[in-house]
Amino acid sequence: MAAINLGATGGAPGATASARRRGQFHSLEVAEVRPLTAESVEVTFAVPDELQDAFGYVAGQHLALRTTIDGHEMRRSYSICRPPSPGAISVAIKRDLGGRFSSWANAELRPGDRIDVMSPQGTFTSALERVDGVHVVGVAAGSGITPMMALAHEVLSRSATSTFSLLFSNRSTLDVMFIEELADLKDRYPARLALHHVLSREQRAAPLMSGRIDQDRLERILAELIRPESVDEWFLCGPFELVQLCRDVLAEQGVDPAHVRYELFTTGRPVDAGGDRGRPVQVAAGEDVWTLDFTLDGQSSQVESPVAARESILNAALRVRADVPFACAGGVCGTCRAKVVSGSVSMTENYALEPDELERGYVLTCQSHPKTEKVVVDYDV
Numbered sequence: 001m002a003a004i005n006l007g008a009t010g011g012a013p014g015a016t017a018s019a020r021r022r023g024q025f026h027s028l029e030v031a032e033v034r035p036l037t038a039e040s041v042e043v044t045f046a047v048p049d050e051l052q053d054a055f056g057y058v059a060g061q062h063l064a065l066r067t068t069i070d071g072h073e074m075r076r077s078y079s080i081c082r083p084p085s086p087g088a089i090s091v092a093i094k095r096d097l098g099g100r101f102s103s104w105a106n107a108e109l110r111p112g113d114r115i116d117v118m119s120p121q122g123t124f125t126s127a128l129e130r131v132d133g134v135h136v137v138g139v140a141a142g143s144g145i146t147p148m149m150a151l152a153h154e155v156l157s158r159s160a161t162s163t164f165s166l167l168f169s170n171r172s173t174l175d176v177m178f179i180e181e182l183a184d185l186k187d188r189y190p191a192r193l194a195l196h197h198v199l200s201r202e203q204r205a206a207p208l209m210s211g212r213i214d215q216d217r218l219e220r221i222l223a224e225l226i227r228p229e230s231v232d233e234w235f236l237c238g239p240f241e242l243v244q245l246c247r248d249v250l251a252e253q254g255v256d257p258a259h260v261r262y263e264l265f266t267t268g269r270p271v272d273a274g275g276d277r278g279r280p281v282q283v284a285a286g287e288d289v290w291t292l293d294f295t296l297d298g299q300s301s302q303v304e305s306p307v308a309a310r311e312s313i314l315n316a317a318l319r320v321r322a323d324v325p326f327a328c329a330g331g332v333c334g335t336c337r338a339k340v341v342s343g344s345v346s347m348t349e350n351y352a353l354e355p356d357e358l359e360r361g362y363v364l365t366c367q368s369h370p371k372t373e374k375v376v377v378d379y380d381v
């Protein structure tokens, strides 16, 4: 099987981008807000010279944005939608019906506004070594197209022999984010980019491309349009059900899960619980406690937590260090990742860490609860 390396592509020459740089917020100015559809905008931030390194990134990564809405601090992650270019970094935000942050961003964000933006995070990136001759497939629905825009551009621009197929599902043409950019990309790479739009509420010429992507339709698409044996790496991004369906069908067809990467924007539950982050916990004298030692930015800190409180490691750590990194607090984005150095923990949910990271002792601290009296974790490794 061919190999890809999308590499560490920095925002400026010499910038180093690590798929695992610890997240830190910086205030960035909004340079442009561009409507993509009636329900989504592309937001471009200006990255000053001194922050070029901090905002170097690899295609497929995301940014956490932080703001205060109606007196509540909110953090949400948004995938980077453009290939790296010095001085700018862009995300696309689709308005979620009733969603607080996305509605605010679509209605209120203007050029000149400043907002806290975390340095890029995430491992929805390729681990393969070469891009020559490889065939990469992206399966996206709705705003799941956002990381695909950066990935497709990277795969196609890095080699004259790579190919990218995009299976993109939306309700109707009016809902298709980046419709013009996709057409431009197709014009640029007519023979190497294959675009397959599926519309669930609009009739297309080919019946196969009209309707929801269910198991039957997906199997027919794999039989007629994208043959799994021709594919080197898969990227899936969309609602939980679609991602799960694709993983199941690909596994049934013998695709090695090591070549199937996926990113979830939500867990599929109606409202993400957001973990217990921010829950006030106090230690009473004589109470049974567990102890957390953690290292962050080279500094060690310690905090005690009442056993009865059953709080997460993140919640305990935030009591003594406000800069402990997190975004979703729901086990989805991976921003709160740390390595367990001693002791052991149990994790409630994990939609972000890969099996090899778990084997190496990494955990999502927003989802981790101690199983031993003392736990030591390191956020820096």
Ligand SMILES: Cc1cc2nc3c(=O)[nH]c(=O)nc-3n(C[C@H](O)[C@H](O)[C@H](O)COP(=O)(O)OP(=O)(O)OC[C@H]3O[C@@H](n4cnc5c(N)ncnc54)[C@H](O)[C@@H]3O)c2cc1C
Pocket (backbone or CB within 6 Å): 062, 076, 077, 078, 079, 080, 091, 092, 093, 094, 095, 096, 097, 098, 099, 100, 101, 102, 103, 122, 143, 146, 147, 263, 264, 265, 266, 270, 271, 272, 328, 332, 333
């Ligand atoms: C790694 C990652 C990358 C992402 N990339 C993107 C991206 O590129 N583009 C993008 O648009 N999004 C992306 N997301 C999703 C994004 O982070 C937000 O989750 C999304 O914008 C919704 O946030 P919100 O504040 O608008 O909605 P929230 O206010 O958090 O609400 C979420 C949903 O719950 C519903 N809801 C809220 N409160 C209630 C209630 N009381 N009762 C019932 N329902 C309720 C809302 O109607 C909404 O549908 C990404 C997420 C992750 C983790």
Ligand code: FES
Pocket (backbone or CB within 6 Å): 325, 326, 327, 328, 329, 330, 331, 332, 333, 334, 335, 336, 337, 352, 364, 365, 366, 367
């Ligand atoms: S903060 Fe998102 S997974 Fe923990």
